[in-house]
Amino acid sequence: MGFVGTALAEMTMPQISPLAGEPIERADAERLAGVLKALADPARLRLLSLIQSAPEGEACVCDLTAPLGLSQPTVSHHLRILTEAGLLEREKRGVWAYYRLVPSAIATIADLLTPPRKRATKKAR
Amino acid sequence: MGFVGTALAEMTMPQISPLAGEPIERADAERLAGVLKALADPARLRLLSLIQSAPEGEACVCDLTAPLGLSQPTVSHHLRILTEAGLLEREKRGVWAYYRLVPSAIATIADLLTPPRKRATKKAR
DNA sequence: TGCTGATATGCAGGCAGGTCGATGCTGTTG
DNA sequence: CAACAGCATCGACCTGCCTGCATATCAGCA
Numbered sequence: 001m002g003f004v005g006t007a008l009a010e011m012t013m014p015q016i017s018p019l020a021g022e023p024i025e026r027a028d029a030e031r032l033a034g035v036l037k038a039l040a041d042p043a044r045l046r047l048l049s050l051i052q053s054a055p056e057g058e059a060c061v062c063d064l065t066a067p068l069g070l071s072q073p074t075v076s077h078h079l080r081i082l083t084e085a086g087l088l089e090r091e092k093r094g095v096w097a098y099y100r101l102v103p104s105a106i107a108t109i110a111d112l113l114t115p116p117r118k119r120a121t122k123k124a125r
Numbered sequence: 126m127g128f129v130g131t132a133l134a135e136m137t138m139p140q141i142s143p144l145a146g147e148p149i150e151r152a153d154a155e156r157l158a159g160v161l162k163a164l165a166d167p168a169r170l171r172l173l174s175l176i177q178s179a180p181e182g183e184a185c186v187c188d189l190t191a192p193l194g195l196s197q198p199t200v201s202h203h204l205r206i207l208t209e210a211g212l213l214e215r216e217k218r219g220v221w222a223y224y225r226l227v228p229s230a231i232a233t234i235a236d237l238l239t240p241p242r243k244r245a246t247k248k249a250r
Numbered sequence: 251t252g253c254t255g256a257t258a259t260g261c262a263g264g265c266a267g268g269t270c271g272a273t274g275c276t277g278t279t280g
Numbered sequence: 281c282a283a284c285a286g287c288a289t290c291g292a293c294c295t296g297c298c299t300g301c302a303t304a305t306c307a308g309c310a
Contacts, residue, residue: 024174029167036165039238042154043298045161049149061257074299076258095256095307110235113164166268186287199269201288206267220277220286 035109038085043068044078048087048106051099058091058100160234163210168193169203173212173231176224183216183225 024032038044050067051059065075079099082088087106088099149157163169175192176184190200204224207213212230216223 024171026167026171029170029174033165033167033170036161036170037297040158040161040165041298042151042158045154045158046149046151049154062255070298071300072257073259073301077298080258092257092307097257106238110239113231113238114235162267168268187285195268196270197287198271198289202268205288217277217287222287 032109032112035085035087038081038087039106039109041078043070043074044082047075047078047082048101051088052101056100058098060096060098062096157237160210160212163206163212164231164234166203168195168199169207172200172203172207173226176213177226181225183223185221185223187221 039048046068047064050064051057054063061072061075061079064079065072068075070078079088079090083090083099087102089102091098091100164173171193172189175189176182179188186197186200186204189204190197193200195203204213204215208215208224212227213224214227216225
């Protein structure tokens with residue numbers, strides 16, 4: 001795998017609804033899995049959390065290394081994965097690289113997991 | 126993996142809110158990551174989808190191997206992981222093992238991810 | 251221009267995880 | 281009781297991924 005790329009964007013609003021009505025296609029499953037893989041790591045979850053709770057909602061690598069207890073290269077690596085998954089966006093200012101959450105990116109994932117229209121459906125079949 | 130266990134249940138309702146206010150603790154990050162790992166696989170996402178959309182909302186291994194295109198041992202393996210993560214529940218009837226989604230298990234995960242504010246809803250309504 | 255600090259990338263070791271074939275278990279059936 | 285079918289488990293293979301060290305990049309500065 002590793003082809004995550006802009007995976008999230010590609011299924012952002014589609015009607016795939018993973019756990020909704022009919023069985024999902026293999027391609028959709030792979031894309032959703034790709035994004036979830038990016039999330040399924042303690043270090044990366046903490047990174048998202050740290051960045052999101054940072055002063056301006058943004059943080060540079062140097063601010064994240066210490067709290068995570070990981071080397072700088074490793075932190076950069078995780079940030080890269082999160083960025084490619086469409087969860088973070090990077091902005092380089094001077095020598096620093098500031099990362100911040102992509103608005104509603106995670107909410108999108110949550111929506112994809114949450115059975116679409118709950119109140120209606122969920123019964124008949 | 127391995128320690129996933131009833132991971133979901135252990136953080137079901139807590140106020141950890143992964144991406145909410147303050148940075149999450151390492152332990153919480155590991156548990157959430159554990160459950161997400163269970164979800165972050167194409168085969169498992171399709172299994173959940175297949176089971177959820179099956180006739181009675183349940184399915185036995187023999188019904189899942191073909192559509193997935195994986196061997197029976199492999200399917201059993203994935204079902205085991207999903208079950209240990211608290212996403213599926215198993216009921217053995219005769220020679221067959223029926224699996225079904227744990228009510229609101231996935232919705233719980235979605236809630237944990239959905240954060241920032243508008244966590245309104247809790248989804249009932 | 252040369253030096254220093256902040257990041258990114260390359261490389262490699264080690265472990266986690268997906269998949270399958272073989273095998274063991276346990277009810278079901280004749 | 282023997283034969284069989286549905287599942288789980290075991291062992292093994294291989295790929296993928298996390299992490300750190302060394303190094304390459306690049307911007308700011310003397």
